[in-house]
Structure formats: structure tokens, C-alpha cells
Amino acid sequence: MNRRDFLNSVGGITVLATLPAGVLAQTQTAGANYAKTLILIELKGGNDGLNTVIPYADAQYAALRPRIAIARDQVLQLDAAAGLHPALAPLMASWQAGELAVVRGVGYPRPNLSHFRSIEIWDTASRSNEFLQEGWLTRAFAQNPVPREFAADAVVVGSPELGPFAGKGTRTISLTNTEQFLQQSRLAVPAQLSHNASLNHILRVEHDIVQAAQGLVSQHSFQTAFPQTGFGNAVRAAAQVAASRSGVAALKVSLNGFDTHSNQLGAHAGLLRILAEGLVALKAALVELGRWDSTLVVTYAEFGRRARENNSSGTDHGTASSHFVLGGQVKGGLYGPAPALDQLDGYGNLPFALDFRDIYATVLESWWGVDSQTPLRGKFAPLDILKT
Amino acid sequence: MLPITILRALTAALLGASATLAPAAAPLGFDDARHLLSRTVFAPPPAQIEAFARLTRAQAVERLLDGASTPRVTPAPAWVNEPVTTPQALRNMTREERQLWNRRNVARVLEMRGWWLQEMVATPTPFTEKMVLFWHNHFVSSQQKVRQSQYLYRQNLLFREHALGNFGALLHAIARDPAMVIYLDSASNRKGQPNENFAREVMELFTLGEGHYGERDVKEAARAFTGLGVDPEKGEFLFRPQVHDDGVKTVLGRSGNFDGKAVLDILLEQPQTAEFIVGKLWREFVSPDVNAANAAEVKRIAAVFRDSRYDVRAALRAMLMSDAFYAPQNRATLVKSPVDLVAGTLRQFQFAATDVAPFALVVGRLGQNLFAPPNVRGWPGGEAWINSSTLLARKQFLDRLFVSEAGRAPPAMAAMVTTMAANAPAPAPEMTPGAAMNQRLQRAFGQLYFETDRWMSLAGSDVAQVQRQVLAMAPRHALPPDASGIEMVRRLTQDPVYQLK
Numbered sequence: 001m002n003r004r005d006f007l008n009s010v011g012g013i014t015v016l017a018t019l020p021a022g023v024l025a026q027t028q029t030a031g032a033n034y035a036k037t038l039i040l041i042e043l044k045g046g047n048d049g050l051n052t053v054i055p056y057a058d059a060q061y062a063a064l065r066p067r068i069a070i071a072r073d074q075v076l077q078l079d080a081a082a083g084l085h086p087a088l089a090p091l092m093a094s095w096q097a098g099e100l101a102v103v104r105g106v107g108y109p110r111p112n113l114s115h116f117r118s119i120e121i122w123d124t125a126s127r128s129n130e131f132l133q134e135g136w137l138t139r140a141f142a143q144n145p146v147p148r149e150f151a152a153d154a155v156v157v158g159s160p161e162l163g164p165f166a167g168k169g170t171r172t173i174s175l176t177n178t179e180q181f182l183q184q185s186r187l188a189v190p191a192q193l194s195h196n197a198s199l200n201h202i203l204r205v206e207h208d209i210v211q212a213a214q215g216l217v218s219q220h221s222f223q224t225a226f227p228q229t230g231f232g233n234a235v236r237a238a239a240q241v242a243a244s245r246s247g248v249a250a251l252k253v254s255l256n257g258f259d260t261h262s263n264q265l266g267a268h269a270g271l272l273r274i275l276a277e278g279l280v281a282l283k284a285a286l287v288e289l290g291r292w293d294s295t296l297v298v299t300y301a302e303f304g305r306r307a308r309e310n311n312s313s314g315t316d317h318g319t320a321s322s323h324f325v326l327g328g329q330v331k332g333g334l335y336g337p338a339p340a341l342d343q344l345d346g347y348g349n350l351p352f353a354l355d356f357r358d359i360y361a362t363v364l365e366s367w368w369g370v371d372s373q374t375p376l377r378g379k380f381a382p383l384d385i386l387k388t
Numbered sequence: 389m390l391p392i393t394i395l396r397a398l399t400a401a402l403l404g405a406s407a408t409l410a411p412a413a414a415p416l417g418f419d420d421a422r423h424l425l426s427r428t429v430f431a432p433p434p435a436q437i438e439a440f441a442r443l444t445r446a447q448a449v450e451r452l453l454d455g456a457s458t459p460r461v462t463p464a465p466a467w468v469n470e471p472v473t474t475p476q477a478l479r480n481m482t483r484e485e486r487q488l489w490n491r492r493n494v495a496r497v498l499e500m501r502g503w504w505l506q507e508m509v510a511t512p513t514p515f516t517e518k519m520v521l522f523w524h525n526h527f528v529s530s531q532q533k534v535r536q537s538q539y540l541y542r543q544n545l546l547f548r549e550h551a552l553g554n555f556g557a558l559l560h561a562i563a564r565d566p567a568m569v570i571y572l573d574s575a576s577n578r579k580g581q582p583n584e585n586f587a588r589e590v591m592e593l594f595t596l597g598e599g600h601y602g603e604r605d606v607k608e609a610a611r612a613f614t615g616l617g618v619d620p621e622k623g624e625f626l627f628r629p630q631v632h633d634d635g636v637k638t639v640l641g642r643s644g645n646f647d648g649k650a651v652l653d654i655l656l657e658q659p660q661t662a663e664f665i666v667g668k669l670w671r672e673f674v675s676p677d678v679n680a681a682n683a684a685e686v687k688r689i690a691a692v693f694r695d696s697r698y699d700v701r702a703a704l705r706a707m708l709m710s711d712a713f714y715a716p717q718n719r720a721t722l723v724k725s726p727v728d729l730v731a732g733t734l735r736q737f738q739f740a741a742t743d744v745a746p747f748a749l750v751v752g753r754l755g756q757n758l759f760a761p762p763n764v765r766g767w768p769g770g771e772a773w774i775n776s777s778t779l780l781a782r783k784q785f786l787d788r789l790f791v792s793e794a795g796r797a798p799p800a801m802a803a804m805v806t807t808m809a810a811n812a813p814a815p816a817p818e819m820t821p822g823a824a825m826n827q828r829l830q831r832a833f834g835q836l837y838f839e840t841d842r843w844m845s846l847a848g849s850d851v852a853q854v855q856r857q858v859l860a861m862a863p864r865h866a867l868p869p870d871a872s873g874i875e876m877v878r879r880l881t882q883d884p885v886y887q888l889k
Binding site for chain 1: 483487532533676720721722723753755762763764765768770771772774775776777778779780781783784787861864865882884885887888
């Protein structure tokens with residue numbers, strides 16, 4: 001019997017008073033600091049890392065991409081060799097404030113180039129050749145439970161796929177916007193648990209919905225203006241969750257459309273602008289709530305794209321890519337080596353330098369202060385990316 | 389609350405007692421008939437329960453098993469016999485042609501999902517569809533990798549042919565099925581360059597299960613499976629002897645110059661294979677877990693299965709005839725799959741529907757996109773079907789089906805609407821296949837009609853009877869005393885117990 005079963009079976013909060021003090025202390029804290037929030041941003045389709053964080057000083061970059069390379073004079077320089085795509089200009093304020101970490105060369109061994117399979121590998125933190133049912137955060141929350149007082153363990157905005165929260169045991173709420181969720185949640189009604197295990201699972205989920213609906217109520221009216229885009233709305237929903245009565249430990253927001261196989265210049269620039277404007281609004285909203293220092297924003301995607309452009313002025317599925325980590329507690333700067341354009345593999349793909357599970361270990365160990373080895377099923381090294 | 393619980397316990401005890409006393413000779417009665425049908429035909433309408441209630445256990449099971457060979461009633465999509473696009477033709481396509489080709493593949497899988505769901509709702513023998521779906525989730529192939537829907541359509545026909553046939557024959561056929569050859573990379577498994585994908589999954593997922601073979605068995609079996617391929621022109625299975633490894637292999641302690649067929653026969657000789665398959669059938673039809681309490685029963689049925697040389701009917705007969713199947717502790721213990729929920733609800737309440745196919749989109753949103761299981765392990769099923777997102781989506785779907793009669797077109801009107809729908813402008817060309825199907829779904833919702841009065845009159849004369857029709861066990865939320873008609877049905881289908889079968 002886990003803790004949730006126990007609390008449910010004895011009728012919840014009123015019985016807590018009768019628990020031995022030691023048990024209470026242990027279950028309530030469990031060593032994890034979930035008051036610090038994680039916001040994952042999934043760049044669905046596989047973002048072109050080379051045109052996001054551009055190795056503009058490397059002559060091979062322009063040579064590999066005669067039609068889609070970003071001109072050197074347009075690149076927003078981060079240092080003497082790397083710069084951001086011009087559409088990411090809204091992020092430069094965060095860069096200059098030292099709150100934006102740019103992590104390069106993120107990937108994993110024996111990469112899979114299928115969208116479906118590769119995102120599954122990222123979401124479950126599996127090795128390339130193993131199939132796991134549970135998301136990496138589901139395993140983390142199983143090891144260090146999120147306190148019951150939270151509205152839910154996690155919220156997924158705008159997608160029915162639970163991704164890193166998939167699998168048994170996690171209280172994850174999927175919603176498009178909080179108002180609509182609160183409306184829909186009226187269909188859920190709490191009930192007593194039974195002796196039927198399957199029914200109890202349904203009753204627990206129903207209970208989770210009711211609890212989330214109570215906890216996600218917010219009186220806050222934002223001053224921040226959110227972009228009038230789908231992603232802007234998703235960011236607004238995430239900010240509303242952050243502003244809510246009880247909050248959650250983690251959120252996931254997605255931006256679709258990064259599968260840029262053809263004529264990618266315009267489309268990719270548009271996506272990066274939407275991303276940057278959304279992230280800027282997210283920061284403004286969190287600053288408004290006084291939550292910027294207690295929030296970590298991390299981007300991820302199933303893969304990067306092929307170093308060489310294809311014949312349609314686009315890029316095909318690739319491997320390693322760059323990702324962003326933002327927040328008031330982030331030590332801004334460039335992490336990971338510049339892309340090794342002279343070391344492409346037989347398919348023209350980049351070698352990876354940092355395992356994506358190193359970033360997960362950073363979240364688990366450095367951000368939340370919990371063990372990462374069990375949930376990640378191996379030893380991964382946190383990046384030195386956060387202020388202490 | 390308490391008196392009802394006691395009453396139920398008593399009823400269950402009595403049922404259990406009567407079941408052990410004279411299971412074969414006595415008529416099933418309502419509860420056993422409902423239980424049997426809710427596990428095997430998605431969900432039964434009142435008249436079917438009534439008909440089965442009069443049969444003995446043996447008669448009822450034979451009726452289910454006999455019906456299974458009935459041919460399908462829904463016409464296949466128009467393109468199923470169209471030649472597949474060859475790799476050569478695909479390479480020669482311009483980027484625009486390739487985009488159109490991709491789009492066509494998406495449109496076709498949507499159409500095929502609709503075709504299958506339509507068949508599940510319309511067929512007089514839904515048990516066949518349950519078994520076709522079982523095999524689809526056992527021998528997984530996905531459109532996401534196979535791409536061309538003709539292959540998956542043909543695989544679906546293969547599952548139909550063997551749905552309640554011989555497992556050994558199906559295993560041999562699936563190894564040569566083009567969709568499977570593509571899905572598990574058999575085509576790139578060549579002498580000297582083995583691809584172990586099929587060899588591993590055939591042991592881990594199709595026959596033995598984890599822990600009953602070693603890495604060396606996988607490597608050696610992969611060599612035996614070399615040479616399988618798909619003819620690029622005809623899209624049919626092809627054996628290429630020039631890339632087949634004809635050396636000696638050692639698999640599960642046996643050595644010889646095995647080919648793929650020989651390895652499959654070795655796998656079929658293992659007693660573990662019958663236990664593995666029966667365990668999976670058990671979790672599909674009887675209870676969520678094979679545990680200490682029922683392991684002996686699973687072993688017994690596995691022996692029946694094996695002695696019958698893998699006659700699926702024999703295994704199902706033994707399972708559906710067993711006292712364990714009807715045991716009180718196994719009632720209402722399985723979570724309905726999205727297909728169970730959607731096809732089952734349409735069947736159980738005998739909805740008049742002019743266009744069932746687009747409801748496959750709902751099935752997908754609930755987490756079960758037909759022809760695209762999440763990975764080679766298939767849908768995990770059971771409790772994994774239910775999370776906050778899918779549970780609310782299930783409730784919303786049901787809520788929409790049972791909104792009050794006001795604003796709902798009666799059948800005559802529905803027919804008129806259909807004519808109008810047929811004349812409605814085709815979806816705009818820039819619309820994605822998914823958006824077009826969604827538009828069709830919204831129209832289909834408007835055309836659904838639940839003949840409340842007629843159904844209620846068949847279901848029973850009082851609240852208790854209607855409850856027993858709708859739910860596999862007593863509801864979690866008592867009905868308000870004044871609930872009646874469609875509002876009563878709506879409340880019962882919103883009860884968490886409705887998610888169980």
C-alpha cells in the first residue's frame with residue numbers, strides 16, 4: 001500500500017493528525033523541494049539546432065547549408081563562434097541578464113531517427129534499445145512523492161500525450177486552458193474507494209481531477225500580455241497554473257511544427273519567434289508572480305536535424321541538438337562544445353556531447369534535490385548550470 | 389450503502405454457489421449472460437442478454453465460438469487492392485508529390501480506422517472483432533512505420549482469417565506478412581548483417597515472454613530468419629535465398645541448419661508458449677492479473693491449448709466455460725478499452741447511426757489509434773487506459789451521447805439530414821485529412837439517435853433492472869429518486885463503474 005492508498009482509504013486529511021509524527025515528517029518532505037517548479041517546453045517535430053544556436057564562425061556551417069544557412073551578419077552573437085537565430089532576439093535580454101543557459105550537443109548513444117520512437121526514448125529516459133512504460137518524471141515522483149497538498153503532480157498543457165508523466169501513479173492533469181478544465185471537471189465526482197482495484201484506479205483519477213480543479217483556481221489577473229498565438233495561450237495556461245492556489249511540481253507545454261523538411265527558412269524563423277515571444281511572456285508572468293527565481297524552464301525535442309540541408313531547402317531528421325534552460329536561478333552561458341561539423345557520422349549526423357539524461361539529472365539533483373540514479377536507471381552527471 | 393453491499397455479497401455468494409453446483413446444465417441467467425457478453429461482444433444490448441440468459445453455459449459459449457467465422461459486413465475501402473508505391477517510385481517523387489503521398493497515407497489510415505470501427509459496431513459477430521483486435525495488439529505493426537495502408541489492411545484480413553483459428557498457423561503466416569516484415573525490419577536482416585528485431589520480438593512478445601530465452605538464442609534465430617523480404621513491385625512476401633544464412637544455428641538447445649519456419653516450430657514446441665498466450669488471453673477476457681490465485685487455472689487452460697495443437701477456439705472454450713471466468717471476484721474487474729467504450733456503447737444502447745466511421749477519431753483521442761499502437765509491445769491496456777485526460781474525454785463523449793432529447797433529431801429527420809450531408813460541400817482542399825474527418829465526426833454526432841423509450845422498455849421495468857443492464861456492478865453514486873429516461877441513462881454512464889466490464 002503506498003501513501004496515497006493509505007490516505008484515501010482512511011479518508012484523507014482528517015486522519016493525518018493520528019499518524020506518528022515521524023511518518024508524517026517523512027511523507028511530507030521526502031527530501032524534495034517541489035516548491036521549485038519545472039516547466040518543460042517540447043519542440044515537437046525535432047528542432048533544427050544548427051539554425052537555432054548557430055556556429056557562424058565555422059566555415060563548414062555555411063558550406064553544408066548553402067541555401068538555409070543564416071547569414072553571419074544576422075546572427076545574434078553569443079560569443080566569437082556561436083550565436084542565436086535572429087528570430088530569437090526577444091531572448092537576448094535574458095541572455096544579457098545571465099539567465100539563459102544554451103546547452104549544445106544534447107543527444108544519446110545509438111540515436112533513433114523516428115519521431116515516435118525517439119520522443120519515447122526522451123520521455124521515458126530509456127536506452128535506445130529498451131522500451132519502458134513509465135515517463136522519467138513518473139519514476140521520479142514515485143521515488144519522491146509530490147506533497148498531496150499540491151493541486152496535482154503535473155499539468156500537461158494542450159496535449160493528450162502525457163510524455164514524461166506517462167504511466168501509473170502520477171497525478172497528471174491534461175488541460176488546454178484552466179477555465180475549460182475547471183468547466184469539464186464538473187463531470188468528475190469524488191467517491192469512496194471500493195475493494196475493486198481497477199475501479200479504485202478510476203476513482204483515484206476522478207479524485208485527482210476534483211482535487212486539481214479545486215487547487216487550480218486562481219484569483220490572479222495578469223498584467224502580462226500573452227502573445228496571440230497557440231503557444232502564447234499555452235504559456236498563459238502554464239502561468240495560470242503557476243498562479244493557482246496550490247500549484248504543481250512540473251508542467252509541460254508544447255510547440256508544434258519543427259519537422260521542417262522543406263523550405264524551412266521562413267517557417268523555422270516563425271516558430272522561433274513564437275517560441276521566443278512565448279518564453280519572454282512566461283518570464284514576465286512568473287516575475288509578476290514572484291516565481292521567476294523558483295521556476296526552471298527547459299526545452300527538449302526528439303532530435304535535432306541533419307547537418308547538411310536537403311534538396312528542398314529543408315533538413316531531415318538528425319541527432320544531437322541545442323536546448324535552452326532559463327530561470328532566475330540559472331547561470332547563463334554556453335554549455336557543451338560547439339557542434340563537431342567535421343565529425344559527422346556515415347549518415348551526415350552530428351555526434352552528441354551531452355546525454356539528455358544529464359539535463360534530467362540536473363533537474364532531479366540540482367533543482368529538486370532528489371536522487372537521479374534510480375529514476376534515470378543509471379548514473380548521469382548534473383550540469384553545473386544553477387546558482388547555488 | 390451497507391445493506392446494498394451485504395445484499396450484493398449475498399447475491400454474489402449465491403451466484404458463485406449455483407455456478408459451482410450445476411454450471412453446465414442450468415441456464416446462465418441474466419448476470420452470467422451479461423458478464424459473458426460484456427467480455428466478448430464489446431457490450432450487449434438488452435435483447436442479446438435475454439437470449440443468452442436462457443442458454444446453458446456450454447450453449448452460450450458454443451454460440452459465440454460458432455458465430456466467429458461469419459464474413460464481414462462493411463465494404464472495404466476502395467483502394468485496398470491498389471498496387472503499393474515502390475521504393476523506386478518514392479525516390480523519384482518531387483517534394484510536392486511526396487507531400488501528397490504522405491497526406492494520402494494519413495487519409496487512408498483514418499479511413500481504415502473508420503472501416504474497422506464501423507465493422508465492430510455493425511457486425512453480427514463482434515467476438516471475431518474482439519479477437520482480431522487481440523491479435524492486432526499481439527502481433528503489433530503500426531502505420532507509423534509501415535506507411536502504406538494496403539499492407540495493414542492485408543494484415544487485418546490475416547487476423548480475421550485466423551481470429552479463432554490456429555495460433556501456430558497464424559504465427560507462421562505473420563512472419564511472412566509484409567506489414568510485419570517491414571515493421572520489424574525483417575527485410576534488412578541479411579546473412580552477415582543480421583537485424584535482430586524480429587527474432588527478439590518473436591520470442592519476447594509473440595511466443596515465450598521475457599526470461600525464457602537467452603541473448604544467444606536471439607542472435608542465432610536472427611540468422612535463421614535472414615532472407616525474408618517484400619517484393620518491391622508486387623508488395624508481396626518474398627524469400628531471397630541469396631541473403632539467407634544457411635549455416636548451422638543453435639536455438640533453445642537445438643542445433644541444425646534452421647530456417648525461419650524451423651525456428652517458429654521450435655518456439656511452438658515450448659510449453660511456455662501456450663502459457664504465455666493463454667496468460668495474455670486471460671488478462672484480456674478474465675481478470676487484470678495472472679496471480680497465485682489463478683495461476684493453476686491458466687496452466688490448465690494452457691495444457692488444453694497445447695494438447696489441441698494451438699486451436700484458439702479450444703483455449704477460449706476452456707476459459708469461457710471455466711468457473712473462474714464467472715467467479716464473483718472476477719466480475720467488473722477489467723477496464724473498458726476505448727474501442728470497448730465507443731463500439732460497446734453504440735451497440736449496447738442500439739444507437740441509430742448513419743455514419744459510425746468518424747467515431748474512430750474518438751477512439752484515437754481516448755488513446756487507441758487503431759493500426760498505430762504506441763510501440764511493438766502494443767497498448768498496455770487495463771488501468772493505463774485511464775488518466776485525467778482520457779477519463780474526462782470518456783465522460784464528455786458519453787455526456788454528449790446522452791444529452792436530453794430536446795434538440796436531437798428523430799430517425800426520420802436523421803435520414804433527411806444524411807441526404808443533406810451527402811449533398812454538403814466536400815471539405816475544402818486545404819483541409820488536412822484529420823480536420824476533414826473531425827468535421828465529419830461533428831456531423832455524425834448530430835445524426836446519432838438514441839431511441840430512449842424503446843430501449844428503456846427493453847431494458848427493464850424498474851430502476852434496478854436498468855442499472856443491471858447498464859453497469860457491471862452496483863453504481864458508485866446512487867441515482868436520485870426522480871431520475872428517469874435518458875437522464876437516468878446519462879447518470880449511469882457517468883458513473884465510474886461504467887468504465888468497467
